[in-house]
Structures are given as C-alpha cells and as structure tokens.
Amino acid sequence: MFEYFPGNYVWNLGVVATLNSGGLIDEVDRACRPIRELAAQGSDVGTREFMASWAAVAEDLAAQAAADEAAGHTRTAGQKYQRATNYLAQAERMQSAKSPGRKAFYQRLLDLQQKAFDLIDPDTARVAVPFEGALLPAYFTKASDAPAPTIILWNGLDSTKEHMYASGFAHELAARGINTLMVDCPGSGEALRFLGLTSRVETEDWAAACVDYLLTRDDVAPGRIGLVGWSLGGYYAPRAAAFEKRLALCVAWGANHDWGGVSARRPDRKSVV
Numbered sequence: 001m002f003e004y005f006p007g008n009y010v011w012n013l014g015v016v017a018t019l020n021s022g023g024l025i026d027e028v029d030r031a032c033r034p035i036r037e038l039a040a041q042g043s044d045v046g047t048r049e050f051m052a053s054w055a056a057v058a059e060d061l062a063a064q065a066a067a068d069e070a071a072g073h074t075r076t077a078g079q080k081y082q083r084a085t086n087y088l089a090q091a092e093r094m095q096s097a098k099s100p101g102r103k104a105f106y107q108r109l110l111d112l113q114q115k116a117f118d119l120i121d122p123d124t125a126r127v128a129v130p131f132e133g134a135l136l137p138a139y140f141t142k143a144s145d146a147p148a149p150t151i152i153l154w155n156g157l158d159s160t161k162e163h164m165y166a167s168g169f170a171h172e173l174a175a176r177g178i179n180t181l182m183v184d185c186p187g188s189g190e191a192l193r194f195l196g197l198t199s200r201v202e203t204e205d206w207a208a209a210c211v212d213y214l215l216t217r218d219d220v221a222p223g224r225i226g227l228v229g230w231s232l233g234g235y236y237a238p239r240a241a242a243f244e245k246r247l248a249l250c251v252a253w254g255a256n257h258d259w260g261g262v263s264a265r266r267p268d269r270k271s272v273v
Contacts, residue, residue, distance in 0.1 A: 002015070002019075004028075004032055005032070005036065005039035006040075010094065011039050011043060014091065017163070018086060021163065021166035022166055022168070027083065028087075031056070032053070034053050038050075043094075047096070051094070051095055054087045057087055058083075058085075058087040059084070061083055061087075062081065065077040069119065074119045074120070078119030078120030078121070079120065081112050082120070084109075085113045085162055088109035089160055089166065090163070091105075092105045093160065094158075102193070103194070106190070106193050110190070113162050113165070121141075124140065125139070125140055126138075126139060127140045127181075127213075129183065130209060130212070131205075134195055135195065136206065137161065137184045137190040138182055138183040138184065139165055140180070141173075141180045141182070143175075143179050143219075144177065147219060148177055148178060148219060149179070150179040150181060150221070150224065151179070151181070151226050151228050152214070152226065152227045153170070154185050154206075154227065154228070154230070154233035154236055155183070155184065155185060155189060155232075156231025156233050156254065157231060158188070159188065160188060161183060164230070165182055181214060183206070183210060185199070185206055185236065204239060204240045204243035204244045207227060207240035207247065211244060224248055225248055226249035227244075227250050229250075229251070229252060229254060230254055231253075232254060233253070234253045234254020235252070237251065237254075238250060238252050
C-alpha cells in the first residue's frame, strides 16, 4: 500500500481510499502535509487534527464550487462538491464516536453530496428503506427507466454510503445495465450517527427490508436482485442470503470471515472506538 505516512496503517488507508475514489494528489497532499509529524505518533494521536486539516481543504473546495455554480459552471462545481465530500467522508470516519462535532461534519458532507447529485448526477438519488419503524438511509443509482437487475451494496465497519458512491462502483454497474442501492446498514454511516441503529447478528432483517423496498420500484426487475457486501459487509452478506431467499446472488467482497475472532484479538482498541 502507498504510505504517505510511513508505518501508520490507518492514516495511509484513508489516503489510499481517497485517491482510489477520485481524490486529487495535490489536494490530498495539502491536507496531509501539515500533519505528517503527528502521524509518526500512532493512528490514535492527531485524529482531530487530521479531520481539521482535511476539512480545511474540503471547505476551500466547497467555496470554489459555490463560486463556479454562481458563474454557471455547473459541471466544474459538481465535481468540486464531490471531491469535498470524498475528503470529509474519509476523515470523518476515522474519528472517535465521542468526538465533538462529528455529527456536524457528517451533516456537512451529506449536504455537499446532495449538491453534487443535483449538479452532475441526476441518475442518483437519496432514498430511504423502511426498517422496523425506522429508515435505512441509502442512495439509488438507476441504469434506466425500464426494469433492470439491481445490486444491493452494503458497507463495512466504518465506511459509508458516500464512500461507496465515490468508489464509482454504481456507475460501472449502470453502464452495464444494473441499478445499485447503496445502504448505510445498522451500525454504520447515517443509520448509526443520526438514527441510532446499531449492528446485530440477524443481517437477513436488513436484507428483507432492502428487497421489500426495491420491489416497490418500477425500475427494478423483481427476480433479479443481488447483494454485494464489501469490507465487513462481506461478513454480513452470506448470512443474509442464507435466510432471504428472494436474493438471486450474493458476493462476499470483504476480508473478515471471523469478526468475533478479530475483535477478541484487539481488546485494547475498544476503549478508543
């Protein structure tokens, strides 16, 4: 893995994920350069400074985007709003759950993401999946107006639907005639931060809710709905598919096959999460 911060896996993961999701090396360097010395002290030291440094670059971009939008340069503005969202999403997810201002940062990236949709991606929309009296926040990217095969994309431990969108996965599927529903599952993203929905074993319950929602849409082919889980979502997906029989396929796109074992081996990390 490319190591901007030698030896600091967590921070390097954020850098690489950002670059893989459309970040520009110049902007990433401007965000990272002021905090290089802090990185040498470990992944838990300096996370607030990491957030602040990346947010400064994101807000500079957002200001440029607003000026571009006012001047009628909507495509340029939308691209800048999208990159700003990408930077905030990668920095925000590294923060402690108790970090002051974390929800405000997340709301800011939600607002910027919607600006990007409005300006450059009319085929992607914010949707809500009814779930046990609450909602699972999600984005839906449609391939066409006609009924099409659809993939439900689940995120992982600390990724979000904004991260999934920035990856380009949904647009690659759309080019192949496939819709994508990107979901903040219980325990992640907006579902956790704003709705208090925590993870649990019975992932088939989330799968059923997603399928129920998709079956209400005219642009979804009912018998051609699949589930892809990335990162920790790759741990959630197989159980869901074992019990939710309406799924036509399942892809476990993740690195953890024994999450209980992983957690048991790092009890010292639990106090900082």
